[in-house]
Amino acid sequence: MPSNDKPINGQENPSFLDVLNQTPPPPDAKDWPRPKRFAGLRAAWKASWEEGGFLYQRWEEVFQAWHASRHEVATWIKATALFGGLSLIVMMMNAAGDIASATLKGLSDIPATSASDGSGLWGTVDHPIRVFLADQAAHLAVAPAALYAFWQLTGLLGLVGGFFGNAGARIAWLLFGIGSLAMIWSAAPAGGRAAATG
Structure with a gap:
């Protein structure tokens, strides 16, 4: 040959x-x-x-x-397998990008919901975060409800990823907690900041 x-x-x-x-x-x-x-x-x-x-x-x-x-x-078999694997990765990344884009677009289209008045234990923690995000959304081109939903999604992904042992997710969960405490501290009424943050 x-x-x-x-x-x-x-x-x-x-x-x-x-x-x-x-x-x-x-x-x-x-x-x-x-x-x-x-x-x-x-x-x-x-x-x-x-x-x-x-x-x-x-x-x-x-x-x-x-x-x-x-x-x-044979070299041609290795090259074919490598090309097939890379093509599969590119298709998966393309699909993941489309899913992430659709999710973020859906989050930005969430209608504003009525925030709780801050009563009850959950309202003591949740209401200052909603107020803080609503104040920040006034300076951005995004709805306050979308910021709140993104904040919840970030916490959920950090929590689930942390359970699976992902170091990046654990760091994200830690930063999520620190950010939540900072939002509660800055938006809670002056007399109850320490108790709400605690």
């Missing part, structure tokens, strides 16, 4: 064009009343699957790849 490439791992690096070089010429026109259109292509296909043919050898390399070490596998 002639090739211009240097041998890799002691094996020749074949070319697909070798399929056409190893086929016998199609039958002469005088043997056939009308020559078949794809006779040369059919002959090349048949010859490439015979023992020693181009496609026969590629098929054998695929079967040997299951039992060979990583260094013994």
Whole structure:
């Protein structure tokens, strides 16, 4: 099997064009009343699957790849697997980007809900955060409800990721808690700041 490439791992690096070089010429026109259109292509296909043919050898390399070490596998198989894996990662990242974009767009379209008046234990903690985010949203091009929903989503992702042992999620959960305490401290009434933050 002639090739211009240097041998890799002691094996020749074949070319697909070798399929056409190893086929016998199609039958002469005088043997056939009308020559078949794809006779040369059919002959090349048949010859490439015979023992020693181009496609026969590629098929054998695929079967040997299951039992060979990583260094013994043919280069074209490694390249195909790498290309397929990278394509899958790109498709997954594209889908994740679309999902994140749709989620953030949905968060920004959340209608404003009536915030609690700050009564009760949950209102003591939740109301100052809502007030702080509403004050900050007045300076931004986003609804206060969207900021509140994003704050809740950040806390949830940090909590769940922290349970799974993700160090970044644990840091995010810590920063979420510190940020929540700072918002409660700054927006709570002056007489009850310490109690609300505590």
